[in-house]
Every structure is written in structure tokens, then in C-alpha cells.
Amino acid sequence: MTEAKLGHLPKPKNSAGRNLPAAIGVSALLGGLVLLAVWIGPVGWYPLVAAAVAVATWEVVMRLREHSYFIPRLPMLLLGQLMVWLSWPFGTTGLVAAYVTAVLFMMFGRLFYHGRSTPPQNYLRDTAVAIFVLTWIPLFASFAAMLSLIASAEGVWGGVYIVTFMLCVVASDTGGYIAGVMFGSRPMAPAVSPKKSWEGFAGSVIGGVVTGALTVSLLVGEAWWIGALMGLGLVVCATLGDLVESQFKRELGIKDMSALLPGHGGLMDRLDGMLPSAMVTWLVLSIVGG
Known part of the structure; x- marks a missing residue:
């Protein structure tokens, strides 16, 4: 193609802001995993979604803990998995039951982190952020998992x-x-x-x-x-x-x-x-x- 013809093409106003070859390679790999899981069915799709929920929750909780938020790691991971997996046999009923259980655990557990005789520190902040993360990641992701169950x-x-x-x-x-x-x-x-x-x-x-x-x-x-x-x-x-x-x-x-x-x-x-x-x-x- 000649320079004259290239001159008619619009020039980008902004930079891509990422390593495109690496991004494309990772996207292709993730796309292949998604297609394989879809082809297998719920038996393949649910473990993929559950794994993604675990990794994403771990990333977010670790960043929060690095900035002085007290968010319990293991309970967040386990409760997130409970939400995803209960949505398989029980649908939205199982999802809501697991979500409410997770919220109650965070509300009550944070009260006694320092024991019965010491008042909790930053209770409202940390409890609200924990519930936000549970909503943001495992709750929403469970709807993606339930797409495989639509009859x-x-x-x-x-x-x-x-x-x-x-x-x-x-x-x-x-x-x-x-x-x-x-x-x-x-x-x-x-x-x-x-x-x-x-x-x-x-x-x-x-x-x-x-x-x-x-x-x-x-x-x-x-x-x-x-x-x-x-x-x-x-x-x-x-x-x-x-x-x-x-x-x-x-x-x-x-x-x-x-x-x-x-x-x-x-x-x-x-x-x-x-x-x-x-x-x-x-x-x-x-x-x-x-």
C-alpha cells in the first residue's frame, strides 16, 4: 500500500496502553479454556467459574489487606465457593441462601475479632468492604455460572x-x-x-x-x-x-x-x-x- 493511501487512514488519538502481543496471546489462551469448558457443559463450566472466583477474590482481598483493611482471606474464599456451587443444584435459591450466610458471617465474625472484651476496630468499614467484595465477585459470577443451566x-x-x-x-x-x-x-x-x-x-x-x-x-x-x-x-x-x-x-x-x-x-x-x-x-x- 502506498504512502498516499496510508495518509487517508485516521491516526489513533490515544495509545493502546498495554503490551498488545502479550495481551493477545493471553486472551487466546483464556478463550480456548472458555470454549473447552463450554463444550464440556456445566461439569466444565462451573469449575472454570469457581476457579476464576477464587483467584479474583484472592487478588482483591490481598490488595485490601496491604492497605490496612481487615478482610479474612480463607472465609472469603470458602464463602465465595459456597455461593457458586450451591447455585448449581438449587439455582437462585441456593445462591441467595449462601450469600445471606456469607453476609451474616462477616457481620457477626468481625464483632469479635479482638475478643469479647475489646471493641472492634473499623467495624463498619471492614464489614461493608467485605460484603461489597462478596457481591462484586462471587455473587455476580454465580449468574455467569448459571448460564450453563438454562433449560x-x-x-x-x-x-x-x-x-x-x-x-x-x-x-x-x-x-x-x-x-x-x-x-x-x-x-x-x-x-x-x-x-x-x-x-x-x-x-x-x-x-x-x-x-x-x-x-x-x-x-x-x-x-x-x-x-x-x-x-x-x-x-x-x-x-x-x-x-x-x-x-x-x-x-x-x-x-x-x-x-x-x-x-x-x-x-x-x-x-x-x-x-x-x-x-x-x-x-x-x-x-x-x-
Whole structure:
């Protein structure tokens, strides 16, 4: 291609801000694991989600403990696993029961951390943050796990619902990334995340809505507008989830949750937007599937 032709291509307004070769390689590996788990079914999907919950919870709890928050590591990991696994045989009933148990444990256990004769320190702060983490990671992730359990009256393979969710997430991330790098100039919330732009959000909306409409109509066999609404809800929740994690890291003064994934940061840095959007996707697809 000649220089004259290249001159007509728009130049990116922003840098990518990551090691792209490493990020692409890690993404391909994670994508392969997801596809394998989807193909196996709930027996493969649930362990993958449970492992992701354990790693993400560990990352977040360790960062909090490094900044003087008292968050019990082992109870958080075990209670998070309880929430995920009870959602398999008992659905939302098991999930809610496990979540309430986890909340009660944090509320009561923190009272007596220093014994019965010494008043607890920072009780409200630490209890609230622990409940926030339990909601943010295992509760939302359980909805992603339950996508594999949706039973369709039309005989649609259960893995289709997970594929629909993942394709919408990828399309949203890709559309937002490309539009943000190429055209981003108007920050959405500069006080929280200066790099997140309205142009990037528009790219996410286009990617999520179009992919949602196509996947729900072609794979699930329902009206395209249902998929478009689902895609829009997914994008809004994913964007707000990104902003939540940005503010979380800003308050702790950290860049990434960990260095586990080259080119990405920590696992939680990849799941931040996916977790809340899983709830919206499960709600729409479970109604459609049922």
C-alpha cells in the first residue's frame, strides 16, 4: 500500500496502553479454556467459574489487606465457593441462601475479632468492604455460572447461552477499545477513569447491541430486539463495572490487581466489567430460554 493511501487512514488519538502481543496471546489462551469448558457443559463450566472466583477474590482481598483493611482471606474464599456451587443444584435459591450466610458471617465474625472484651476496630468499614467484595465477585459470577443451566423449551443447547454472553462481551470490549483508541477525546468520568471516553462507550454500544441482536436471533432463535436490549444492558453494566474497579484501584493507589496475566494485569482486571453484565445476560436469557 502506498504512502498516499496510508495518509487517508485516521491516526489513533490515544495509545493502546498495554503490551498488545502479550495481551493477545493471553486472551487466546483464556478463550480456548472458555470454549473447552463450554463444550464440556456445566461439569466444565462451573469449575472454570469457581476457579476464576477464587483467584479474583484472592487478588482483591490481598490488595485490601496491604492497605490496612481487615478482610479474612480463607472465609472469603470458602464463602465465595459456597455461593457458586450451591447455585448449581438449587439455582437462585441456593445462591441467595449462601450469600445471606456469607453476609451474616462477616457481620457477626468481625464483632469479635479482638475478643469479647475489646471493641472492634473499623467495624463498619471492614464489614461493608467485605460484603461489597462478596457481591462484586462471587455473587455476580454465580449468574455467569448459571448460564450453563438454562433449560430451553425449544431444545437449544445450553452452551449457546454462554457463547452468546461471551461474544457480546468480546464485541463490547473490542468495539470500545478500537473506538476509544482511534477517536476517544471526551472523557466519561475524568475523576474516576480519565481514559474512558464517550467515543469508546459508543463503540461498545454498537458492538454489544449488534452482536446481541445477531446471536439471540441466530443462535437462540428469539426476536432480534430482545438481543439488542440485552446487549445494551450488558454494555451499560460492563462500563459501570469498569468504572467501579477504576475507583477501587484509585482509592488504593494501585495500577493493577496483580501481575498474573501479562498484558492484562490481574484476573480481576479482566473480569471487572464482565461480572455485573453476567447478571443482566442471565436475567434476559433465562426468561427467553424458559
